[in-house]
Each structure stands twice: as C-alpha cells, then as structure tokens.
Amino acid sequence: MxxxxxxxxxxxxxxxxxxxxxxxxxxxxxxxxxxxxxxxxxxxxxxxxxxxxxxxxxxxxxxxxxxxxxxxxxxxxxxxxxxxxxxxxxxxxxxxxxxxxxxxxxxxxxxxxxxxxxxxxxxxxxxxSARQLPSLRNGIGHALFYRLWPSNPWTALYLQETNxxxxxxxxxxxxxxxxxxxxxxxxxxxxxxxxxxxxxxxxxxxxxxxxxxxxxxxxxxxxxxxxAHSTSTSESAAMMIREHHRSAYTYLSRKYTGWYLAPLRLVVRGGLSFRSWWLTRRL
Missing domain, CATH: 3.90.550.10 (Spore Coat Polysaccharide Biosynthesis Protein SpsA; Chain A)
Known part of the structure; x- marks a missing residue:
C-alpha cells in the first residue's frame, strides 16, 4: 500500500x-x-x-x-x-x-x-510559498506599496522572501x-x-x-x-483579481470579528473593492 x-x-x-x-x-x-x-x-x-x-x-x-x-x-x-x-x-x-x-x-x-x-x-x-498569516497592518502595507516599492518591509515580512x-x-x-x-x-x-x-x-x-x-x-x-494556464485571457485575469480581493475580505472579516471592529471591516471592504477596480480597469 x-x-x-x-x-x-x-x-x-x-x-x-x-x-x-x-x-x-x-x-x-x-x-x-x-x-x-x-x-x-x-x-x-x-x-x-x-x-x-x-x-x-x-x-x-x-x-x-x-x-x-x-x-x-x-x-x-x-x-x-x-x-x-x-x-x-x-x-x-x-x-x-x-x-x-x-x-x-x-x-x-x-x-x-x-x-x-x-x-x-x-x-x-x-x-x-511559506508565509506568515496576514494581518491588517502587513496586509495594508503590502497592498499599498508592493507595486511601487517591492522591497518594502511589510511585503518582506509577509512573504518571508529572505528565508x-x-x-x-x-x-x-x-x-x-x-x-x-x-x-x-x-x-x-x-x-x-x-x-x-x-x-x-x-x-x-x-x-x-x-x-x-x-x-x-x-x-x-x-x-x-x-x-497560470487557466487565467490567460484578460477577462479571466480580471475575474481572478476580483476573486482574490473577495477572498481576502472573507478571510480578514472572519479574523477580525468583534462588533466593535465593524467600522474597520467596512473600511477594509471598501479599500479592497477600490483596489480590485483599480487593477482591473484596463484589462
């Protein structure tokens, strides 16, 4: 066996x-x-x-x-x-x-x-491929600066690229x-x-x-x-970007669940929605 x-x-x-x-x-x-x-x-x-x-x-x-x-x-x-x-x-x-x-x-x-x-x-x-669990601090820093400043400390900590x-x-x-x-x-x-x-x-x-x-x-x-063989067209690439951001919100909203964190979840949702739109607007 x-x-x-x-x-x-x-x-x-x-x-x-x-x-x-x-x-x-x-x-x-x-x-x-x-x-x-x-x-x-x-x-x-x-x-x-x-x-x-x-x-x-x-x-x-x-x-x-x-x-x-x-x-x-x-x-x-x-x-x-x-x-x-x-x-x-x-x-x-x-x-x-x-x-x-x-x-x-x-x-x-x-x-x-x-x-x-x-x-x-x-x-x-x-x-x-072996990373820290995402937190809001590292996630926001990574999302905001990864494309403009790839070596930023939040991305480096999240991706653990040096090890x-x-x-x-x-x-x-x-x-x-x-x-x-x-x-x-x-x-x-x-x-x-x-x-x-x-x-x-x-x-x-x-x-x-x-x-x-x-x-x-x-x-x-x-x-x-x-x-990514199954995401080669611009339409499928845009769908995957939107799906990535939707899943990111699902994970973070389940991690930060307190009622007092509702305003924070709203801000995160809005920020992820805007980032998804921004990344797919020209695809």
Missing part, C-alpha cells in the same frame, strides 16, 4: 497536465496513487485521456467548484487509505525525489501536519503544492469551499495552527511552477 495520494484539479489544463503526470514517478521511489479531478471545463475528454495514459483515477465534476471545492469534492468520492494527501496544481513539474522529501519531512516532524516544497518559477527564481533555504515552520503554505496528513485534513474539514479561489490555503494553514499543528516549509523538496 502506498503512503501518498496525489490529487490535482484540472480546469482547461490539458496543455500542462501531461508534463505534471510524467514528472511524478521520479519524484517518489515509494510510489503513490494519482487522482485527477476535472472541474467541469471544456477539456473533460482530453483530461480523461491523459488520466488513462498515466494510470490515474479520473473524477469528473458537474460544476466548477473552484480549487479547494474541487479538491474536497473529488476526495469525497474516493476510498482513501493513504496516510498523506499531496494536493498540487496541474501546472507544476516535480523534481526528482520531491515527494519523498516531503514524506521524509513528515516522518521527522511529528508535530507538523502540512509540508510545502520550495516552489521555483520557470526562470529559476524562488516563489515565496527560502531553511526548513522552518510557517503560518501557511501555498496550496499550489502541499502534503498534509490525511487524519488532520479530515479532522479540520479540509478546504473551506466558500473560498472559490485564493486564500483557501491561508485559511487551511490558520486552521491547522489553531488545531495545534505546525505548517512546515521543506526546501529540499523542489517543484517548478509553470504559470
């Missing part, structure tokens, strides 16, 4: 999914089970063919449930006996030994429930690639499906922490992220 169930959600992903699947065998000498969840896109049959070629289980959904929702819906249709669930974007390429490195980290860190690899961009740069080579705890790990103990994932209810896309991984990391577990960054495990 394998230790790891690998699950990915595909949405118009046929152009990258073959490379994703082909990279997996060299990433694990222990073996794994692969599941591809098709999120009701126009490429269902092409995705089914890719799954067949790579001996993967194929789960077709009747509607697009978003990233976390698609993962959860796919997993509920399976009988799962594996100890670990590896959730990954279909536009990743795993480096040799990456899955084994994550599982090894899980075995030597029993206090941690989730493990994230070092994620490389196609140019070889390191994507900041990419050390295995360490993090507030949350990028949902682009995350290994999680199955029993913990089940106990906390998996992804919150109210986040259609974005911040479902932030919310997951926060709930893992509240449950008494750690999120662990494992830079010895390497993957390369090829880019």
């Amino acid at each position: 394998t230790e790891t169930l690998v699950v990915t959600v595909a949405f118009n992903s046929a152009d990258v999914l073959d490379d994703f699947c082909a990279s997996l065998p060299a990433a694990s000498e222990r073996g794994f089970r692969l599941v591809i969840v098709e999120n009701n896109s126009g490429e269902r049959e092409a995705t089914r063919d890719i799954a067949r070629r790579h001996s993967a289980q194929f789960v077709a959904l009747d509607q697009n449930l978003g990233y976390g929702g698609g993962i959860t819906a796919g997993l509920t249709q399976l009988a799962i006996s594996e100890d670990f669930i590896l959730i990954a974007n279909p536009d990743l390429v795993f480096h040799p030994g990456a899955i084994d490195a994550l599982v090894d980290a899980a075995h030597r860190n029993p206090q941690a429930a989730a493990f994230g690899p070092q994620i490389l961009n196609v140019d070889g740069g390191v994507y900041p 990419t080579s050390t295995e360490r705890p993090a507030g949350w790990l990028s949902g682009a690639c995350i290994l999680i103990r199955r029993d913990v994932f089940d106990a906390i209810g998996g992804f919150d499906s109210t986040y259609f896309m974005y911040f479902e991984d932030v919310d997951l990391g926060a709930r893992i922490g509240r449950a008494g577990w750690a999120n662990m960054y494992v830079p010895s495990a390497l993957v390369t992220h090829r880019g």
